[in-house]
Amino acid sequence: MKKVVMSLLVSALSVAGVYAQKNTVLVYGSIKAESQKTSESNKVNTFGFSPAVGYQFTDNWTAGLSLSTESWKTTTNAVESKTSAFAVGPFIRYAVPLSDIFALYGQFNADILSGKTGGISANGFRGTFFPAIGVNMKNGFALNFSFGGLSYASLKPKGASESTTNFKFDFGSGASFGISKNFGL
Template sequence: MKKVMLSLLVSALSVASVYAQKNTVLVYGSVNAESQKQVNGSKVNSFNFSPAVGYQFTDNWTAGLALTTGSMKATTSVGGEVKTSSFAVGPFIRYAMPLSDIFALYGQFNADILSSKTAGVTSNGVRGTFFPAIGVNMKNGFALNFSFGGLSFASQKPKGASDSMTDFKFNFGSGAGFGISKNF
């Protein structure tokens, strides 16, 4: 039951706005928390907070700045511990297309500068992420938002290393999230 509740918490706390209104400010973000306990007794706890703010310069286009900060603590079955902290900041661009008075489809691209520290080793890099989502307009500017995967590429280089680590993810349909938004 604990795993189900944590999974729902991770999915439910994603917040984003769908219905762009010209000359307004968009504020959205997400909060993710996860706790895993393995059969061998090891544990992993993580927390991420990702706020963003943007300006809706047309009825369809929004541009802004997104920030992500996170931490993770992994404990092995023999008592060893590894801590990781991460930070990302960068611009985003979003295109929203109303399908009706109730539904809208949007796509968003984020470009981030990354920084992390794991067991005293720092890494810096870049990441690009694209994700599509659907919004359902409720009432008084409130909307429910449903995302269903995305595409991302990241490259990070640990301090002192000669090579970068790269990560490519294509996960359309393999993950879903939802949130509540309000357009001010």
């Protein structure tokens, strides 16, 4: 129950901000909690937290730092395995107002990755670009809608001779929304 309440509470603070207002600080993030049970002996529990903060140095440009941590606990036939992942890196965003209410923005994140599964650690990097639409509400709050993105990741397990790479293109295949807040300086 705590995970559900926490998930709903922080979902209200998820995804990204929209209007770049010069000399303001943008704060956004996401949290997720999931529990899946396919049978009495097969369960997966997931928890993730991803905050970000940026400085809006012009009316269109924002630069900042994002981080993300996620963990999974999988139980299959009474055998438990744990996985954890961590990412940190800068982001840059360009926003274009369409009116007093709507704006389009594109954001690029460059992350350093680290993770561990069953005692095997891995390190790598990821680049992600996503476009979004923002709806200005009031007092620096905005609703944000994203419709997929483009990403590339490379991850190399410790002791392995080669990296695993992943290219993902998913425009329009899913949507997410969230709320962000700009704080004036």
